[in-house]
Every structure is written in structure tokens, then in C-alpha cells.
Amino acid sequence: xxxxxxxxxxxxxxxxxxxxxxxxxxxxxxxxxxxxxxxxxxxxxxxxxxxxxxxxxxxxxxxxxxxxxxxxxxxxxxxxxxxxxxx
Ligand code: SF4
Ligand code: SF4
Numbered sequence: 845x846x847x848x849x850x851x852x853x854x855x856x857x858x859x860x861x862x863x864x865x866x867x868x869x870x871x872x873x874x875x876x877x878x879x880x881x882x883x884x885x886x887x888x889x890x891x892x893x894x895x896x897x898x899x900x901x902x903x904x905x906x907x908x909x910x911x912x913x914x915x916x917x918x919x920x921x922x923x924x925x926x927x928x929x930x931x
Contacts, residue, residue, distance in 0.1 A: 846914040847892040849874075853882040855908035863904045864896040887914065 851864075857880060864883055868874040873889040874896060876882070885896075892911065900909040 846887075846890075847911055848887055848890045848914050848917060849885050849892070849894070849896050849909050850912050850917055851883045851885060852908045852910070853880055853884075855906060856883050857881040859904070859906045859908065861904050861906065864899050864909065867899045868896050869893065883908075887917070 851874075860881060862876060862883070865874045865876055870889050870891055873886050873891075874883050875886065877884055894911060897909045897911060901907045
């Protein structure tokens with residue numbers, strides 16, 4: 845059971861601020877997709893500290909990141925013995 849940050853791409857792509865990517869304490873956890881014009885979370889690296897939620901909501905004033913149970917992520921996931929991967 846994991847609690848994970850998830851970016852709303854619709855909100856994020858309209859803002860294009862990149863702020864959260866500089867504050868996540870986990871290396872290569874929040875990256876930026878030029879294709880989607882949005883930040884995205886690497887599920888297997890997120891430690892659920894919620895710093896990105898605070899940065900996006902209270903500093904950037906965009907409120908594009910929510911915490912979700914991993915089973916409820918919009919883009920889905922698969923659990924294998926070696927870890928969690930996106931499908
Ligand atoms: S802080 Fe929010 S709006 Fe800015 S890049 Fe991150 S998720 Fe997108
Ligand atoms: S909850 Fe913490 S570890 Fe997870 S993406 Fe946000 S800042 Fe990074």
C-alpha cells in the first residue's frame with residue numbers, strides 16, 4: 845500500500861512553471877515531459893513527503909498535485925516482484 849503524489853496534467857500544462865521539479869528531495873522523482881508540457885511523478889521513487897503538494901498549491905498557487913493511493917492513480921500501475929511499474 846503506497847501513498848503517491850500525482851500531477852493533474854491539464855492544470856500543469858497550462859502553467860508550465862517547473863517549480864516542483866526543483867524542490868522534490870528524491871532524485872529523478874519529479875521530471876518534466878516536453879511532450880505533455882507537464883511535470884510527472886516517477887511512482888517508484890516518490891516517498892510521499894508532500895513537499896511538492898505544498899510547493900504547487902501554496903507557493904506556485906497552481907494546486908495541480910494531489911496525494912493518491914497507488915491503486916487510484918489515473919494512469920494505472922502494475923506491481924511485480926521487482927517493484928512497481930507504470931503500464
Ligand atoms: S509546481 Fe505544479 S504547476 Fe508547476 S510544474 Fe509542478 S505540478 Fe506543474
Ligand atoms: S511527495 Fe515528496 S517524494 Fe513524492 S513527488 Fe512529491 S516531493 Fe517528491
